[in-house]
Amino acid sequence: MSALLGALFRLLVFPGFVFLAGCGLAFQWIDRRVSARLQGRFGPPWFQPLADFIKLLAKEDTLPLGADELACTLLPIASLAAVLSAAAYVPLAGQKVPSFEGDLIVVVFLLSIPTLAFFLAGWFSVSIYSVVGGNRSLLQYFAYEVPFLMAVGGAAIRNGSWSVAEIAARQSQTAWGLLVQPLGFAVAVIALIGKLKRPPFDIPKAKTEISAGPLTEFSGRKLALWYLSRDIEAVVGAFLLVSLFLGGGGEALWSAIAFAAKVLFLLMALFVASVLYARLRIDQLVNVGWKVLAPAALLQLLVTVWMGGR
């Protein structure tokens, strides 16, 4: 009985849904605050993301005539469920997680579900902007996913394990991935920006071009879930990269604080990138993905294999 309660607590509260949702909202606040300060603005108070979330929950939920009601309801839920499940295998600050050899592949797969859901949302919500946005998100997926996989795989090869928790633990015995595989780390961060559809890679939802892209016709609770899943995906993505390249939480007493500091360091790169550049065009992004990121990741992979072989 107590085992069941413990499992439920882990799933729903810590490090499950409530904790991750809190992290997601906190992430959104820091994001808005930091980019505001970088742009000479002030940004919102700390409770703004929560207030926005509650407001959206209370708002009328409508869909245009002809949209697939069932699909449009299930897609945000599926997206949220996927990122929450992915979080279950990523160790937080050295916490024990149910890990197995190969869970890294599962995590990467689960983290790509939101993009597929995004594409399908564009398809099912019958708006012309949504269709264009959906197509773009799929194109974007092919641009960043391969470099992301290669960079992540590089970390796995170097540490000799395909389990996230194991990779994090082994780094604390040797050295951080960031130091040994700087190129792989950079590729992973840039690809993560593409994965999260954050500026300057916010191409599938570029508002001046195609309104809100696939989310154009969503409102109320469904939109709230989309936003929540977007924020949690960002947090989980950051957790994952910290585990793979920054040595995870470690075993020390201060591991929680160290972990939080590492996550913030990583997110800072995302914030700065979002204010520093103009949005790319989809063809420019595909070029960057295949002509810059993929070769860089491949080079890192070769170097890793060569060094490992010695």
Next chain:
Amino acid sequence: MKPETIVAALRKALPGANVTCQSGLLSETFVALPSQHLHQAVGLLVGQFGVRHLSTITGQDVGDDIELLYHFWAGEGLTLRAALPKGREHIATITDRIIGASFYEREVAEMLGVVFEGHPDPRPLLLPDDWRGGAPLRSGWTEPKEEGSDWPEQQVACEVPGEPEVQITDGDRMIIPIGPQHPLLKEPLSYLLTVEGERVVDNLLRIGYVHRGIERLCQQRNYVQNIYLLERICGICSYIHTATYCQGVEALLGLQVPPRAHYLRSLMCELERIHSHLLILGVLAENIGFTTIFMYAWRDREIVLDIMEELSGGRVSHAATVIGGVQFDLDEQHARSILARLDDFEKQMELLRNVIHHERSFQMRTRDLGHLSTEQVLDYCAVGPMARASGVDVDLRRDAPYAAYRDLPTRVVTASEGDVWARTQVRIQEILESLQLCRQMVQRIPEGPVTVRAPRRVPAGEVVSRMEAPRGELIYYIRSDGTDKPARVKVRTPTITSLMSLTDQLRGISIADVPAVIGGMDLCIACADR
């Protein structure tokens, strides 16, 4: 090009036709000729003299006739006048000679019921597609009543003639509607993009969503009231409208405006140019997803808006120009404070310029985009930074100096690339030039009164008043019949010239580039619709 030479050549080419020449106020020459010879005369102007810039076409109802005035710019103003007797309002289109006449002819057609024979696209321009209310600028026109015979029943059925049937998908092609409401647009305008994948293959433009009938309203108000009405044409360049209008009315009255007032007017115009250029720079940056530049540009713009507010009391609507001068003054201390803040502004502006100049992602999104060649600019009669970025060296501040520009030489900034990037560079450079002009004006402003008394009644006459607005040549035609209300006020804003070239600029580009092109054009729809 001297107008006398042109008139002599016209007389020679049209033997038997009654060509009369009359020089008007503000060095405008009016040449009257029979309407059936107009097309030939325009051909002569374009072919023999290279006079290709048609500023606009004014149509007016003068009792028995509908009069058409073709305002050309040939180094100085040249207006061809043709009268069409009522009942036979037909004239040959000149769009085969000057493509840029297209929108002007469409407007005259709907406003005065003139038929332009052979016009390639005779859709309405500003009035609704289902308009059945007649020609609103004819004298004696009355507003159609909500109920009754004036509005036929089609209005209820909402049968829209002229509008093509909008199909969302057609094989590989999709039609993406941008506007009348869209996050990209700050003002309502509508275009339907036909796309294949991400590529725009065709587009259809529709304006008129904010048409307020200001030209008609002007005829119902007196000269003083019109200042405040015309100021509301635009929410960005409101001051230049009042200045251009007052310049015209003052010419009709024969008033000598005090030099100090000239300086204050020009100072406001230059400040307005700075804030307008910064505004569009911000909008362009936001359109290409570069929010930081948007925030910086609009933050720096506040300095200029503050100065304008201190001078006139308003940030956007100033109500500061009167016929005969201005309604504000500048004292010693204020002048020093303005100069100090302009120095701050220059530092900020240099920073912004460097950021834009060195930021590669900005260039990636603006270079080789929305390209207009010099020839296209001349064809469409485009003006202002749009023309200057394509290597057309025009600027009324230098070509026909008015107000304080008579004393202060203006350096005209041009570029040759003709793309969005070149337009951005021209505007940024113009901001810095305007800054220098502002400094000189504040330093060299002459002493004296800022206004002279103006009579309420304006003697009969007509005038064409031109000024260089932030977006290019702004032209007013004002005709007085000797009462306290104008008989006709015609406004042609620079944006309408840019709109004509939009279709060319959008063809063949990616959907993602549409916002950049629109941002680079610096459209002011309220100005275009009036």
